[in-house]
Amino acid sequence: MPASDLEQDAVRGRRARLLDAIRRRLLIGLVAAYAGVLVLAPVAALVFGAFSQGLGAVASALSQPDVLHAFGLTLAIAAVVVAVHAVFGTMVAWVLARHRFRGQSLVNGLIDLPFAVSSVVVGYMLLLIFGRTGLLGPLLEQWNIKIVFAVPGLVLATLFVSLPFMVRELLPVLQAFDVEQEQAAATLGASGWQTFWWVTFPALRWGVLYGVVLTFARALGEFGAVLVIGGAIQGLTETATLYVYRALDQREYAGAYSAALVLGLLSLALVTGIDLIRRRAR
């Protein structure tokens, strides 16, 4: 009975398509609900929370001198950290991509270490080295160098936690880079620096820019390590995240929510902005 066979096939096909459509709806709905509850709802809550007392409250909370100092300090630390990683991170990526040496895979794995270390532990490690009873404590006291509970400690802690970004952005770019272009430049009489500056660097441009932005964004948000090493001294070592922490503790919700919103928006704008620029450039 070929006719009824065909009919059965058609029914089965229709049923399968219907099931497919139902499954599609269900899965999309489930995932959208999950992402909505998990990510979107908290973000929206913070935006509403910050603006619930009006724009004026946000503006006046953010223009307090201690808040301005905290944000200034955070931006300054992030700038120094980015500058250091731009130089040394490029060097590390270069050495990993171009040199061959024993223990290379160990060094390669070491780059990701900061991802696996709790930020509190990072601050504590530095305390064990530079603290009063730490390894270098007596020496630093003798020379009157202040690292712990001072800005240099904040910079060191932020350097540690943001180390992987520059290297991880540059390494694949360097590895994919065609060495023959450099060889051609060298054959044409270019010096090592000329080759780097005119041939290699332009190819790395996007990698460097992306690494800089990710490092900067990570540095803005560092909290645990700077809390432990800096002690959150108001007006001295209190960064933007530490201000949010204190304001929450003192129930100054307008300040806490506004500053948290600014921090979040700043990081988000940086990362999305660079993404958009890169996509357009391609």
Added chain:
Amino acid sequence: MTAVPRPTRAGSGAPPPDPIHWGRGALRGAALTYLLVLLVIPLLVILQDGLQGGLSGLWQAVSGRVPLAALWLTLWTAAVMAVISAVMGTLTAYVLVRYNFSGKALLNGLVDLPLSIPTLVTGVMLVVLYGPQAALGGWLLNVFGWHIIFAPPGIILALLFVTYPFVVRAVQPVLADLDREPEEAAATLGAGGWTTFRRIILPALLLPVTSGTLLSFARAIGEFGAIVIVAGNIPLRSQTAAVYVLSQVESENRQGASAMSIVMLAISLSVVLLVYRLQSRGQRGPAE
């Protein structure tokens, strides 16, 4: 020699000629010194400090009631997060790869969002939403009696938020590259959608799901910013390992702080190493 230029890869092949001949050693020296000073020395110092009394001293320092409770809370909340993340992360990746729908770009953006938001800000967000004074938090507390903030559910929510991209971004590329023919064959042979998913898609995704899940677990062990806001610092109730380390640093109990730090490092690093091993085996597998 072939005429085709080949990209150099770490760990294989002869060293390519270096355009900067001079200063090659100096460059390597500077790069390695940087890593040594910034990463290796702090790590060695804390290991030396925490292991002064040997492993028994370490155990003694973390086996008190409070540190054990902190460690247990950290481990079980991370485990619950990992299970939820594995399922929902895989489903998110599946929906993003296989379906087209309005709002897909938004969903894609939401997945990456946690990476660019400071974890402290994540904590503040959750408190604003679920805190006892908040509309939703108060409602959940009054109607269901659910404590979210200063309790384990808040910790799990914070961890889920922070690690949302891990599984999704591990699974997505593998799923996108997956050959569709076996699935179509299975469907032609009468296999239902669930059977096809379980027998054909899931085995191919096992490695990325496992590594994404393990990495989010490792990340959760050390999470601090989001948790200290959401969970507070109540010993025996909502104090996690990272928050315990902070409280020991503040009360100048060096032994306790060092010991707990080493335990956390050991857990995170061994999980990360396991992932590296799984991935390198997975990469070698199909080539052989």
